[in-house]
Amino acid sequence: MRGYLPDCDIRVPASLAEALETLSREPGVWTPFAGGTDLMVVYNAGRLEATRFLDISRLPELGGIQEDSASLVFGALTTFTDIQNCRAVHEHFPNLVKSARATGARAIQNRGTLGGNIVNASPAADTPPSLLAYGAELELVSPRGLRRVAYDRFHLGYKRMDLAADELVARILVPKPPGRSFHYFRKVGTRQAQAIAKVCLAAHARIEDGLVADLRIGLGSVAPVPARARNAEAAIIGKPLAALPIEAARAALLDDMSPIDDIRASAHYRRVVTRNVLGHMLRELANG
Numbered sequence: 025m026r027g028y029l030p031d032c033d034i035r036v037p038a039s040l041a042e043a044l045e046t047l048s049r050e051p052g053v054w055t056p057f058a059g060g061t062d063l064m065v066v067y068n069a070g071r072l073e074a075t076r077f078l079d080i081s082r083l084p085e086l087g088g089i090q091e092d093s094a095s096l097v098f099g100a101l102t103t104f105t106d107i108q109n110c111r112a113v114h115e116h117f118p119n120l121v122k123s124a125r126a127t128g129a130r131a132i133q134n135r136g137t138l139g140g141n142i143v144n145a146s147p148a149a150d151t152p153p154s155l156l157a158y159g160a161e162l163e164l165v166s167p168r169g170l171r172r173v174a175y176d177r178f179h180l181g182y183k184r185m186d187l188a189a190d191e192l193v194a195r196i197l198v199p200k201p202p203g204r205s206f207h208y209f210r211k212v213g214t215r216q217a218q219a220i221a222k223v224c225l226a227a228h229a230r231i232e233d234g235l236v237a238d239l240r241i242g243l244g245s246v247a248p249v250p251a252r253a254r255n256a257e258a259a260i261i262g263k264p265l266a267a268l269p270i271e272a273a274r275a276a277l278l279d280d281m282s283p284i285d286d287i288r289a290s291a292h293y294r295r296v297v298t299r300n301v302l303g304h305m306l307r308e309l310a311n312g
């Protein structure tokens with residue numbers, strides 16, 4: 025049965041402090057509501073148990089993109105459109121722009137938020153692989169104060185996160201890559217728009233003196249959580265661009281994935297295509 029709006033309670037806090045006070049007074053009772061693009065789908069399908077929503081969408085403390093010399097700091101309410109409209113994101117984090125462009129279509133991009141994409145915790149979401157590749161950190165806020173969590177430690181299992189019932193994601197901090205950088209993003213879906221990823225791979229490499237000094241690869245849709253491809257990374261880090269062990273990295277990648285069969289693709293397809301995308305990424309890296 026579809027959800028019935030009159031059964032719902034929607035509270036609009038006047039400040040972040042009031043929002044946090046509400047969450048901590050009745051932990052687990054109030055569900056934060058940002059853009060609502062994930063929540064409304066589940067609600068409309070009658071599969072959302074929650075009936076009490078805390079509308080955080082207008083809290084100025086959670087908005088905006090700030091730049092300093094070392095990083096960009098995204099408020100959790102940053103939308104996919106905000107990302108595409110920000111010059112500094114284009115300059116430093118082109119994968120994030122590509123992720124935002126690949127998300128849904130215009131209406132979803134105008135309303136859906138980065139914080140919502142992270143906390144909805146779909147393994148197939150589009151910004152998490154890029155956030156993993158860029159070494160993002162999350163700033164979580166509660167009445168106890170702020171704490172930071174490396175994004176690659178945030179997802180603990182399918183839809184389980186290092187996030188307490190009275191915490192909100194406040195900001196996403198992404199360090200600017202130093203030196204010469206390589207960026208790569210590839211989403212494989214049924215269409216270019218309005219398609220959930222069958223496979224997604226984002227990568228960022230730092231190049232020094234013809235060597236791959238550092239490499240982070242984020243994967244989507246091939247594990248219960250958005251995941252780093254640590255085995256494939258290890259096969260490449262420290263190697264010269266002129267002689268990358270591409271086949272060894274493709275073999276190592278198998279240990280980074282645990283894909284499932286589902287309505288969008290088989291586990292076999294995901295293994296084959298992710299390894300092919302990795303091969304394409306590494307050939308582009310080798311070719312400068």
Ligand SMILES: Cc1cc2nc3c(=O)[nH]c(=O)nc-3n(C[C@H](O)[C@H](O)[C@H](O)COP(=O)(O)OP(=O)(O)OC[C@H]3O[C@@H](n4cnc5c(N)ncnc54)[C@H](O)[C@@H]3O)c2cc1C
Nearest residue numbers: 058059060061062063127128136137139140141149150193
């Ligand atoms: C038609 C359609 C197409 C879509 N296509 C894509 C796609 O291609 N790629 C993709 O990745 N996603 C897609 N989505 C999913 C969705 O748009 C994104 O996940 C979006 O980022 C969710 O953000 P939101 O602000 O709307 O989240 P909401 O629906 O408001 O919230 C989602 C979850 O996050 C929690 N939450 C939100 N903000 C915070 C916060 N600051 N702190 C703590 N908890 C919070 C909420 O309580 C809820 O559990 C699509 C959705 C639709 C309806």
